Amino acid sequence: MSPAAPTPAYRRLSVEERRAQLLEAALSLFAHRAPEEVSLDDVAEAAGVSRPLVYRYFPGGKQQLYEAALRSAAEELRHCFDEPRTGPLLPRLARALDRYLAFVDQHDTGFSALLQGGSVVETSRTTAIVDGVRRAAAEHILSHLRVDAPGPRLRMTVRMWITAVEAASLIWLDEDKQPPVGELRDWLVEQFAAALTVTAARDPQTAELVRRLSAADD
Amino acid sequence: MSPAAPTPAYRRLSVEERRAQLLEAALSLFAHRAPEEVSLDDVAEAAGVSRPLVYRYFPGGKQQLYEAALRSAAEELRHCFDEPRTGPLLPRLARALDRYLAFVDQHDTGFSALLQGGSVVETSRTTAIVDGVRRAAAEHILSHLRVDAPGPRLRMTVRMWITAVEAASLIWLDEDKQPPVGELRDWLVEQFAAALTVTAARDPQTAELVRRLSAADD
Numbered sequence: 001m002s003p004a005a006p007t008p009a010y011r012r013l014s015v016e017e018r019r020a021q022l023l024e025a026a027l028s029l030f031a032h033r034a035p036e037e038v039s040l041d042d043v044a045e046a047a048g049v050s051r052p053l054v055y056r057y058f059p060g061g062k063q064q065l066y067e068a069a070l071r072s073a074a075e076e077l078r079h080c081f082d083e084p085r086t087g088p089l090l091p092r093l094a095r096a097l098d099r100y101l102a103f104v105d106q107h108d109t110g111f112s113a114l115l116q117g118g119s120v121v122e123t124s125r126t127t128a129i130v131d132g133v134r135r136a137a138a139e140h141i142l143s144h145l146r147v148d149a150p151g152p153r154l155r156m157t158v159r160m161w162i163t164a165v166e167a168a169s170l171i172w173l174d175e176d177k178q179p180p181v182g183e184l185r186d187w188l189v190e191q192f193a194a195a196l197t198v199t200a201a202r203d204p205q206t207a208e209l210v211r212r213l214s215a216a217d218d
Numbered sequence: 219m220s221p222a223a224p225t226p227a228y229r230r231l232s233v234e235e236r237r238a239q240l241l242e243a244a245l246s247l248f249a250h251r252a253p254e255e256v257s258l259d260d261v262a263e264a265a266g267v268s269r270p271l272v273y274r275y276f277p278g279g280k281q282q283l284y285e286a287a288l289r290s291a292a293e294e295l296r297h298c299f300d301e302p303r304t305g306p307l308l309p310r311l312a313r314a315l316d317r318y319l320a321f322v323d324q325h326d327t328g329f330s331a332l333l334q335g336g337s338v339v340e341t342s343r344t345t346a347i348v349d350g351v352r353r354a355a356a357e358h359i360l361s362h363l364r365v366d367a368p369g370p371r372l373r374m375t376v377r378m379w380i381t382a383v384e385a386a387s388l389i390w391l392d393e394d395k396q397p398p399v400g401e402l403r404d405w406l407v408e409q410f411a412a413a414l415t416v417t418a419a420r421d422p423q424t425a426e427l428v429r430r431l432s433a434a435d436d
Contacts, residue, residue, distance in 0.1 A: 117340065119342075127335045131334075152397070153397070163381050163385035164378040175374075178370060187420060190416045194413065198409050199405070
């Protein structure tokens, strides 16, 4: 086939659509394989296009595709935390965790490879994307807690819990997704409440928050 | 000066001593600067030797020096957990944390750079060294808890707490080492006890352990 006569499939998609299609193919490969085990040929094959076409859209090759896929996954992950600011707080947290854990479940291998570090595709840019998600999660939680100007002890408690959730997710994947996801989610919510209670003994702002939480309608 | 006539200082040290001296110089540089900001010239200067001599001992250059320094730091960190198996458990944990936090304090910049990831010197080998320390910490704690065959819930709780301690250490460094280290240590011990209590409600093995802990003489 001459380059002047592309297949109809090549013509049908706009630049944006094609880019999105390649990204989606990359994301689904990176979700279930270590980055080392995904080649540009795999992405081309999954998208049903040629390797040069992948390069035309992603001249930086696998590294660029990986980072674009990671940005797209990070965006999806941020949406896990979208939760209406109504109703009791801990059930809101439980619903956000349900979405987060479903994401972890659907991106298992890629999630582990990304967070375990030391991967060939890890750079200061990928680290910054992951940190951005962590920060967004902390901001979301603090805004749900409706605390003005959260102090260092409360912020540290929230950030530690987020890291602990990440660690629990990795262990959960390692242990063949045991315990069942609902049990893991409830246990993580309970850990959050317990961590706040410990901090409350040392921090008046957190103590006030824990009082509100146990009033049970916040 | 001809290569055939080394200075007396070059002669005085054995190969092992010289290697140790270079490693010590590297470790103290990597402790307080990001790896990007340490050059082989800096190491040579700190050790009072020539750059070619550094290369003779570490032909892999900065990467090899970094990994050797990291191995040596990891060894030091493992010793933080050495604690006699006598007396009440939570004070033992507090003493181990005191040593760990002193290590964090003394290796502040390097510790942050290492654990925040995305550094140019990060490889699967450096990640494996860090993971080895984490695993050793978990094994130490579980052995102090005197639990035969710890189940997945107890292990997950211990590993989550270790990750949370790491996160807290990074935040503590970020926040100019506030709160004071003694307060941080007590708060971390309390978080450990609270996390175990939460798990105890779902896991008979952990419940039995918490009963022992609150009997106050274990």
